[in-house]
Amino acid sequence: MTIDEMAGSVSPWLTGQAGHGESVISTRVRLARNLAGLPFCHSAKPEDLTHALDRIRDAVMSTNTLKTGTYMVMSELSDLDREFLVERHLISQEQAEKSGVRAVVVGDNEMVSVMINEEDHLRLQSIQPGFQSMEAWRLVDRVDSDLDTRLEFAFSCDWGYLSACPTNTGTGMRASMLVHLPALVLTGQVNRVLQGISQMGLAVRGFYGEGSEVMGNLFQISNRTALGTSEVDILQSLDNVVRKVLEMENQGREILLRDARSQIEDKIWRAYGLLKYARRLTSQEVMSLSSAVRLGKCMGIVDRVSIGALNRMLFVSQPAHLQKRLGRRMSPGERDEERANMVRSILEEEESRTGAG
Amino acid sequence: MICDSCGKEPATVHYKEMRGDESTEYHLCEKCALEKGIYITPDKKPFTVSNILGGMADEVGSDLETCEGCGLTYREFKDSGRLGCAKCYESFKEQLRPLLRRIHGSNAHMGKSPSSRQEIFEKKKEIDKIKEELAAAVDREEFEKAAELRDKLRELECS
Numbered sequence: 402m403t404i405d406e407m408a409g410s411v412s413p414w415l416t417g418q419a420g421h422g423e424s425v426i427s428t429r430v431r432l433a434r435n436l437a438g439l440p441f442c443h444s445a446k447p448e449d450l451t452h453a454l455d456r457i458r459d460a461v462m463s464t465n466t467l468k469t470g471t472y473m474v475m476s477e478l479s480d481l482d483r484e485f486l487v488e489r490h491l492i493s494q495e496q497a498e499k500s501g502v503r504a505v506v507v508g509d510n511e512m513v514s515v516m517i518n519e520e521d522h523l524r525l526q527s528i529q530p531g532f533q534s535m536e537a538w539r540l541v542d543r544v545d546s547d548l549d550t551r552l553e554f555a556f557s558c559d560w561g562y563l564s565a566c567p568t569n570t571g572t573g574m575r576a577s578m579l580v581h582l583p584a585l586v587l588t589g590q591v592n593r594v595l596q597g598i599s600q601m602g603l604a605v606r607g608f609y610g611e612g613s614e615v616m617g618n619l620f621q622i623s624n625r626t627a628l629g630t631s632e633v634d635i636l637q638s639l640d641n642v643v644r645k646v647l648e649m650e651n652q653g654r655e656i657l658l659r660d661a662r663s664q665i666e667d668k669i670w671r672a673y674g675l676l677k678y679a680r681r682l683t684s685q686e687v688m689s690l691s692s693a694v695r696l697g698k699c700m701g702i703v704d705r706v707s708i709g710a711l712n713r714m715l716f717v718s719q720p721a722h723l724q725k726r727l728g729r730r731m732s733p734g735e736r737d738e739e740r741a742n743m744v745r746s747i748l749e750e751e752e753s754r755t756g757a758g
Numbered sequence: 759m760i761c762d763s764c765g766k767e768p769a770t771v772h773y774k775e776m777r778g779d780e781s782t783e784y785h786l787c788e789k790c791a792l793e794k795g796i797y798i799t800p801d802k803k804p805f806t807v808s809n810i811l812g813g814m815a816d817e818v819g820s821d822l823e824t825c826e827g828c829g830l831t832y833r834e835f836k837d838s839g840r841l842g843c844a845k846c847y848e849s850f851k852e853q854l855r856p857l858l859r860r861i862h863g864s865n866a867h868m869g870k871s872p873s874s875r876q877e878i879f880e881k882k883k884e885i886d887k888i889k890e891e892l893a894a895a896v897d898r899e900e901f902e903k904a905a906e907l908r909d910k911l912r913e914l915e916c917s
Contacts, residue, residue: 558867563841566841567857571862572870628858629862
């Protein structure tokens with residue numbers, strides 16, 4: 402699938418139909434691996450990197466999962482295409498911005514991909530819709546085992562898979578869930594809950610991962626340590642913590658309905674009205690307004706729009722997605738206009754589907 | 759207040775180090791703090807994981823120790839937070855052991871292993887487990903059990 406084909410479609414993991422899909426947008430599991438006998442990427446010579454790239458590409462493109470995948474070399478892509486892949490959660494900001502011999506292989510349904518020569522020689526990832534850490538792990542584990550028969554990874558019996566950054570050494574795994582916690586934010590409990598999460602040894606980040614800010618009440622909860630625990634144990638503790646957080650979020654929603662029903666309904670319908678009738682919308686606005694509508698959907702206040710449509714709105718209104726769709730660079734002002742058109746057409750479609758409006 | 763380290767310059771960097779339940783406070787001048795990798799000038803370097811890592815790195819052995827695989831010095835690792843190659847883990851083993859423990863709360867890999875290393879890795883895990891049981895048995899003065907475990911250990915280590 403080419404980038405242009407991707408731009409015309411929606412990531413399959415945005416359906417919103419998986420377990421807890423209304424509050425957990427997606428689950429991601431990634432593994433860091435390095436080739437034995439070659440320096441790590443940042444200290445490797447260009448010829449080492451080219452050598453690593455060739456070996457990894459051949460191995461990846463012969464795995465069952467990725468043999469029909471799309472191989473893309475970063476230096477051959479336009480800036481816009483690289484931004485698009487970042488928004489799509491298929492490559493990291495670092496992979497998009499830094500020079501060097503870098504590439505990515507994206508599987509047919511975008512649920513499995515491999516970054517080549519990022520911080521580590523390989524970064525395998527699987528993204529699944531909703532609350533599905535075990536499924537994401539199963540897929541990425543399968544690719545890893547398949548690659549293991551074709552490549553020799555740097556590994557020590559004491560410390561596991563060796564990584565350029567010691568924080569990843571061990572399983573090389575980071576598992577994260579993107580969760581929507583509006584009621585905890587509205588009731589002012591979110592900081593306390595997030596502190597609790599970090600005391601449990603997990604980390605919380607914003608929408609685009611490390612170093613990014615929180616937008617649209619979306620939080621990324623992930624494991625912080627990779628050594629001393631098995632993959633499945635790490636996933637189980639993530640599952641447990643997220644389940645607990647969702648329970649608290651639901652309690653928060655009940656409190657809001659009980660004590661402030663009319664204020665909440667007002668907030669939600671105002672947000673809906675803005676999304677539906679505004680003629681210019683920034684990405685920040687779409688993030689926070691669609692968060693309110695999503696809350697309305699979960700509380701049974703709004704039923705004319707599906708979770709899948711709200712997920713879609715969140716992704717297609719990102720800057721590079723908009724520009725890819727129209728096939729050209731646009732100024733921020735133009736984008737805001739186009740974004741409002743896009744959002745409006747999604748809502749109109751949903752209204753005619755559900756017979757509302 | 760005067761710098762703890764050089765005893766000359768005024769201390770402007772105040773730093774608290776936690777090790778387990780113990781905490782030690784340091785009061786350093788900017789120059790000494792920079793040398794120890796504790797202080798990061800705000801306008802020169804962003805406050806990143808690497809900087810924190812560098813600051814956490816232990817003062818075991820010399821900073822100028824070099825990895826025979828890639829030529830990286832331990833000092834360079836402290837600055838960047840990135841190791842140069844897999845051999846670095848051997849070359850800086852003594853420094854990395856406490857560092858990894860502090861990051862992960864553990865020193866022993868328990869997860870997946872490559873198929874080629876599976877047998878060795880499983881055996882090592884088994885040996886580690888018996889060693890632990892053996893120590894516990896000795897603590898509890900269960901000598902018969904301890905002798906049994908010791909024999910099992912010998913057998914495993916010889917095979």
